[in-house]
Amino acid sequence: MVLVKLETDATADSANRVTMAKKSAVLHRDLALEFLPLARSEGNYLILETGRRIFDASGGAAVGCIGWGNERVAQAVAKQVRDAPYCATIFYTTKVQEELCRELVDSTNGSMSRAYIVNSGSEAMEAAIKLARQYFLEISPAQPDRTRFISRKQSYHGITLGALAVGGHAYRRAKFEPLLMKNTSSVSPCFEFRGKGPRETNEEYVTRLAQELDDEFQRVGPETVCAFVAEPVVGAALGCVPAVAGYFKAVHAVCQKYGAMLILDEVMCGMGRTGTLHAWEQEGVVPDIQTIGKALGGGYQPVAGILANDRVVSALEKGTSAFVHGHTYQGHPAGCAAALEVQRIIREEGLLQNVQRMGVLLEKALRDKLGHHPNVGDIRGRGLFWGVEFVADKATSRPFPAEAHVAMELADLGLTEKYAIGVYPGGGSADGIRGDHIIISPAFNVRSDEVEMIAATVARLVADFFATLNAK
Template sequence: MVLVKVQGPAHPETADEAKPAFQSAVLHRHLATEFFPLTRAEGNYLLLEDGRKIFDASGGAAVGCIGWGNKRVAEAVTKQVLAAPYCATIFYTTRAQEELCRTLVDSTNGHMSRAYIVNSGSEAMEAALKLARQYFLELDPPQPDRVRFISRKQSYHGITLGALAVGGHVYRRAKFEPLLMKTVSQVSPCFEYRGKKPNESDEEYVNRLSEELDAEFQRVGPETVCAFVAEPVVGAALGCVPSVRGYFKAVRAICDKYGALLILDEVMCGMGRTGTLHAWEQEGVAPDIQTIGKALGGGYQPVAGLLAGRRVIDAIEKGTSVFVHGHTYQGHPAACAAALEVQRIIQEEELLANVRNLGALLSRRLKEELGDHPNVGNIRGRGFFWGIEFVADKTTAAPFPPEAHVAMDICELGLADEYSINVYPGTGTVDGVQGDHIIISPPFNVTSSDIELIVDAVTRLVNDYFAKGS
């Protein structure tokens, strides 16, 4: 995010030349800019060093789920750090890890058998891909030809090389294409706004996408496919796009037909963000492997995870009983303690019901205020996970050119005093390069008055941005 230009020369030629007031040593996302120092976060607000107080309507990247400064979580982390700050998982386990994994497995109504705790969504996806491959090697007889994955265009599953390879985000892949594994192919996303034909029913659209996926299995050889990978509600790449009714049941049927696994990436849309703890609960299917993150620990510690179904775990247990994968900081005690306490708070305070109830209010108010705006093409989402896609022409749905930086500029403008709202930018919505959207994903414990504050600020922000640009 481009925020403030760095002041002064980066490399003074003499000692007498004035040096910048501050020269960062951080390898930031953008080296030609200086980022706003965040001094404190409390409740739903971010407090900046220059005195600004920003309402965090996106929870960062859909991370914050119980607000900031929660003392219960801080105390749980502190207690764990003082008791055992680190655990070498080659020899030991901790009560925090055991209780967290038991909580997660039990939350799936018997569909999942084991949980694996790591530090980021990208790590979780890397583990999922390797576990899927190993599953087929552990079968009796093994199926070593299963080396391929099928995913979807305009998807994002993480930034490490394996996760990037199964993602379909053109911009993020571009510089690293030569390094990415070549055993991945992609099919169309389930994207009603841009993919569904005029007068095409949901059933017809699902059938068309199903036929495309089935044809891709046939093209690459169904006996070579490990898994199909998808997000139940597409986050950063498309801006909160849910599938149409029946899509994932059709996908599940095709995977079962060819003996492939179904991997659902819920790093961004899961752990309550869409109104149920697991987004797949709303689809009527369960995955074989699931990745989780962001709202798992609510930002209080770096934590993500993988859930594996009984089919997968049974094969490993009957085979070598060894998952050939590992991280120094997997199952980190403080991260597990934070995530466990966050999940307890969500359950005890019945926050998922709040997400469902006020999610309907957020949806209705956004559509009332911005649905007719000439540069708002589509408003979509579920629960507390909503995307607004911007277009240059509402009739044709033509996007703005990438060099206009519409989404990023809107988000930057939102930090100004008259709006004081933090929303999350996304680009490449149309084809991985063109297209702009923002994401609104507030904490699960916001009130109806908070929802009105968000809608008011976002409405003024969008109206003013396009009025100034016209």
């Protein structure tokens, strides 16, 4: 990975980073990268050991949803750790787990029946895959041949082997292809910028994609398919791509036609990020299984989960009554305490309404300040979940070569003192390998003046970065 060398104005800052690189015992994501030493965080700012304050305009990987340093959440976690820090869920439950799952189920207005709490989005997807498979063994008559999953190209559903196999992220899959299960396949994403024909209407585009999914069911054998898996708004793999109107109703109808499940991955786009607590509320469909994470606990503890509708839960209740899956740390009390308090804050402070209001402002500001830049190909998103895709040629939407690492270098430059802003980089949006984008996803309580500052700073960052790149 090629990264821009971080600007260093203080000798102490440089010494800290070099010391970390030489002496760290951590198996970091990149062993050649000198990571910035984070000391603390407060509000929307990350504060380095050198004192530099970086505005966190992406909440990490769209995780931070109420800002950092919230005392209510800290106290809730501390109290739970004192009261009962761990629960062996093979024998016990806790009040906090019961309350969190009730909060989540009730938030769906009866659409979902039970919740299952784990520690990461990848764990949630693993649980969803296994639950979908077990459902078809539990119903009468059982359907043991249903072992396949269909997802979409340029999708990402987790880094563990099962979740990676279901996803279509070419770069992350490449080194592990021999280890991945082979009972998966993929169809085209609903990606208006790169997938919709120049003279194609939304209705025609939806019909074409639904037919492609139907054809894939027929190709692999509809009686073998457990589920179709998709993100309502695609996150890291494509950079905040919402579906065109009617798409999810159309693919849901294909699943129902063949008796397969619809699994919606809302780990990144859910729990309020796109303006409603559940992203599927805006699509007019209810999934059979839903994965959640990131904004569930706002980064205060590792926590994620799945929600299952009554069709799925009833099959287990009428069958073996046991979900053959489990983790040592599932339903972890501290994680549940953090998530429960974060969700209460979102509800009590009306933060979903703020996401909707600030999302309108953010979209306008990004389009006004970046829309005409020759290297900005597309600006898309929903709520406080926005992506900017960069292109080498605006007229043809030609992407930069993958080896240029444009998004990563731009995001890296943003962390320097001149800009001091955090955005989330991604790649592969054009064809799975090429295609650079950044994600802008600030906290749900962001203010209008902060939204304007984010857009202005990102515009300045983009202008400076490409002025240097294009001059080479």
